[in-house]
Amino acid sequence: MxxxxxxxxxxxxxxxxxxxxxxxxxxxxxxxxxxxxxxxxxxxxxxxxxxxxxxxxxxxxxxxxxxxxxxxxxxxxxxxxxxxxxxxxxxxxxxxxxxxxxxxxxxxxxxxxxxxxxxxxxxxxxxxxxxxxxxxxxxxxxxxxxxxxxxxxxxxxxxxxxxxxxxxxxxxDYPEVNLPGYNPSTKVHQLQIRRAAEALMAAERPVIYAGGGVRYANAHEELFQLATRLNAPVTTTLMGMGCFPTEHPLSLGMLGMHGTKYANLAVQEADVLLAVGARFDDRVTGKIASFAPKARIIHIDVDPAEIGKNVRVDIPVVGDAKNALAELLKHVQQKPWTEWNEKILMWKREYPLRYVRDENVIKPQFVIEKICELCPDAIIVTEVGQNQMWAAQFFKHKDPRNFITSGGLGTMGYGFPAAIGAKIGRPECEVIDIAGDGSFQMNIQELATAVVNDIPVKIAILNNGVLGMVRQWQTLFFGRRYSHTTLGDVPDFVKVAEAYGALGLRATKPSEVEDVLKEGLASDRPTVMDFVVHRDEKVSPMVPAGASLSEILELDS
Amino acid sequence: MKHTIAVIVENKPGVLTRISGLFSRRGFNIDSLSVGATDNPAYSRMTISVEGDDVVLEQVVKQLSKLINVIRVSRLDPDESVERELAIIKVSANKDTRSEIMQIVSVFRARIIDVSPRSLIIEVTGDEKKVDALQQMLRQFGIKEMARTGKVSMVRGSKVVQTGP
Missing domain, CATH: 3.40.50.970 (Thiamin diphosphate (ThDP)-binding fold, Pyr/PP domains)
Structure with a gap:
């Protein structure tokens, strides 16, 4: 009726x-x-x-x-x-x-x-x-x-x-969907799957490059099985962080501009590159002409228009990542641990992600490591810029839905409101917005939303008083001419938090970091933790924009 | 290189904007575009002429196919298709030139559809090259105004681009 x-x-x-x-x-x-x-x-x-x-x-x-x-x-x-x-x-x-x-x-x-x-x-x-x-x-x-x-x-x-x-x-009346012009493809082409499986089985130096499509398709388990069966190292994009546990011996962490040196070296050396649910973004590939120069490329994507958009693909597979990986698993057998795996372990030992510790000044990477240590199961949301890259690099990601960040558009001001949404969706989880002082100020007014609606998200500001990522580029490529990237010491984020009725905490010395985090994480209120960090700490390593992934700069602060 | 594609779209407001917007956003060049009804009032057919290499063409086809209102995208091989374009051209004419123009018109199997003491309107149908050639011939008399439709195209033989879903 x-x-x-x-x-x-x-x-x-x-x-x-x-x-x-x-x-x-x-x-x-x-x-x-x-x-x-x-x-x-x-x-x-x-x-x-x-x-x-x-x-x-x-x-x-x-x-x-x-x-x-x-x-x-x-x-x-x-x-x-x-x-x-x-x-x-x-x-x-x-x-x-x-x-x-x-x-x-x-x-x-x-x-x-x-x-x-x-x-x-x-x-x-x-x-x-x-x-x-x-x-x-x-x-x-x-x-x-x-x-x-x-x-x-x-x-x-x-x-x-x-x-x-x-x-x-x-x-x-709620009619059935009838959209003749919309038929999303989920089933995969068997012949292409067999070709992909053959290429992977024959590969001597395989690398899997996994993106956000793995997360959206809930394909992380299939990815894990495939990687371990092939003993193929896995690198993920920013959007794919958590789809493969960073601590696993096969993990290469993130690739691209601020990826690990070993991920980028592995991609450049690979003879078969399996891209799953990723779109060969310029921040990932660097100079496209010299990306993965030795590799046959297999590309699995649910969107046919992504295949062949940025790079030439040898074996295209249109389909949902979960179905495609499940199909691939039917056609591949256990492969041994090889010299390639050993080479990668050597690179990992030789070029680990690192930073110079300091007794007197808080290093932002140290804050992230402490957050990870105290709250390894938190949903990490980030703003955009250095805070985002350090969160990607130094948190030990293991859950595909626990890392939330604006990757493609790079929207400063995204993190805090997105954290509010994440906390409402999964109230049982601790939700931490890893922020910069620049980004946080772009939607700081939402403290009112969090307080009034009793949404206890935690904001960890890596406060360097500058637009740090842009400043980093000015340092490296514009002769330290810091045009309009200095924000100054305002506002007092503790007072701002208190003015909104949130909890405000501050750490200015490394020795205070853990106590502030413990107090902030124990709080049942929206909490702003202001970590005053060094303004010239840089995100490292770095592949300059437009350079080949082989041209990796290791930066000291 | 020039390619021709036939696009069957839902006959809904804003569809032309979605398609032209897609071309400009992705940096594809449209040489010509014509839209008209099909024998099913729910759908229209567009013929789009695109400039670019095969990689560009593949992206055009894939990106168009992603639009919800696009039912079908078909590449039309120029060697296996018929193409037609219609143009109406207003040319300066007086008693000294009128008969010469009429001879040219007759060679091209075009038609004169309006006559006045100082001008003629000529209608021509044909492929792009033929219309270009007539235009070239008429230029010496002075083209006062011209309207071209952009081409429409169809595969020869019994093969069809289905109109419906």
Whole structure:
């Protein structure tokens, strides 16, 4: 039997049917009817202080749980404030549904108050988007949107909701998805799998290069089995951290610009490179012409357009990472530990990730090591820049859903709101945002959201008073001309935390780090831990932009 | 190198924007694009002429296929396809030149569809080269205005690009 209801009520019903338990949003004029329906529903709504944070929180929730994250913003500026968050999710293939208010359908195109063409604006940064012009389309569009967001290569979908369609009534019917132009491929081509298996079996110097696609497909167990069966070393991208345990003898850690020297050396020496759920980003490959020069490349990806986009591929395999790896496992047998493995162990001993310890000044890497020691099962969320790279390098990653970072877009200000979303999705886990003082200030207002809603995320600021990554490049490539990268000693983050009603702690000496962390981690409140670190500590090693992966600089501070 | 692709799309608002936006964002060059109805009102057919090597073409096809409103993308091999373009050209003409123009028009099997004391409008259909050639011949008389449709294309023989899903 069909039930008659308003558009706003239908939206709530759609969210309920899609299993949505929380949305992140901020109301506005055209959203009043929808917010009124939310008021009388049992849907959990987290009120943010800036819409950008709503998008990042939905994204953090999605990455931590594997479910679709949902955010809501009003028309015009509310909608445009979501844009950075949507673009972040798009670059990292994160399933979110963003709902935006829109002016009444009869005012669209008239430059009405708070009107913005948000479907036009977000076309290049969404997997798909919709402008609903008739309330009867609400159920179909919502069902399609969630389906598109979570299937195939996941991604953000935006739904623009003119005010009048949320008021108009409709007969609610939730139709099956019928999208003739959308057939995400999950089944893999058997012949290609056999070719890939033969290449891997014949390889003398294999390397597996795993990306975020392994995480999204929950393929980490298959990856582990394949790597151990082949005795093939595994390097992961930033998005793939945690898909293979960093402590395992076959682990090479991260590759690319700030990857380990041994990962980059291994890729450059490999005779077969198996890329799984990764997209040969420029930060990974360095100079493309000299990337993995000796290797036959096998590329497994759920998105056919990624295959052959950046590098020539010898054996393409279109399909979901889990299915493809499971199929590959049927065709490969146990291989012995070889000279290649020994060579890699030697490289690992010779070129470990390292930093110079200091008795008097806190080293940011030391903070990360201490966090890992005290809280090895935490969900680590990062901001962007040096903090992000140190978190990738010095935390011992082992769980694919416990490292959350803006990789593709590199969005400063992402970490803290994403941590809020992750904590809501997995409240039983400790969630720690490893931040820089620059990035944290980009969404610092969300301390209010965390405090008011009692979301006890922990923020560890590696406070160097500068935009550290940019400063590092200025040091190395611009003759130490520090153009506009010095932020100064403001604000006092402890006082800011206290002003919001959060706990604020500070460490200025290495000897204080552990106590601050222990107190912060023991707290049941949102907590800001301000670690005052050296401003000239650098992320090392480094492959300069545009250089070959073989040209690795080891930097001392 | 020039390639021609036929794209079957859902007949919905914004689809043309999605396609043209994709081309500009990914840096693909469109030489010509024409859109029109199919015999199924739910779908339209686009013929897009693209400049680029095989790697570019492969990306164009794959990226287009990712769009939710795109039902089918087919590469049309120029050696196995018929291509047609229509142009209407307004040319300066007076009593001294009119008959010479009419002779050229007749050689090209084009048609005159409007006559006035100082101008003619000529309609021509053919492949791109033929339209280019006529345009070249008419230039000496003074082309006042020209409108070209962009080409439409179809594979010869019984092979078809299915319209529906």
């Amino acid at each position: 069909m039930v008659r209801m308003t558009g706003a009520e239908a939206i709530i019903e759609c969210l309920r049917r899609e299993g949505v338990d929380v949305i992140f949003g901020l109301p506005g004029g055209v959203l009043l009817p929808l917010y009124d329906a939310i008021y009388s529903s049992d849907l959990r709504h987290i009120l943010v202080r800036h819409e950008q944070a709503a998008a990042h929180a939905a994204d953090g929730y999605a990455r931590a749980t594997g479910r679709v994250g949902v955010c809501l913003a009003t028309s015009g500026p509310g909608a445009t404030n979501l844009v950075t968050g949507i673009a972040t999710a798009y670059m990292d293939s994160v399933p979110i549904v963003a709902m935006t208010g829109q002016v009444n359908t009869n005012l669209i195109g008239k430059d009405a108050f708070q009107e913005a063409d948000i479907t036009g604006i977000t076309m290049p940064i969404t997997k798909h988007n919709y402008l609903i012009k008739n309330s009867k389309d609400i159920p179909r569009v919502f069902r399609e949107a969630f389906y598109i967001a979570r299937t195939g290569r996941p991604g953000p979908v935006l739904i623009d909701l003119p005010r009048d369609i949320t008021v108009d009534e409709l007969e609610f």
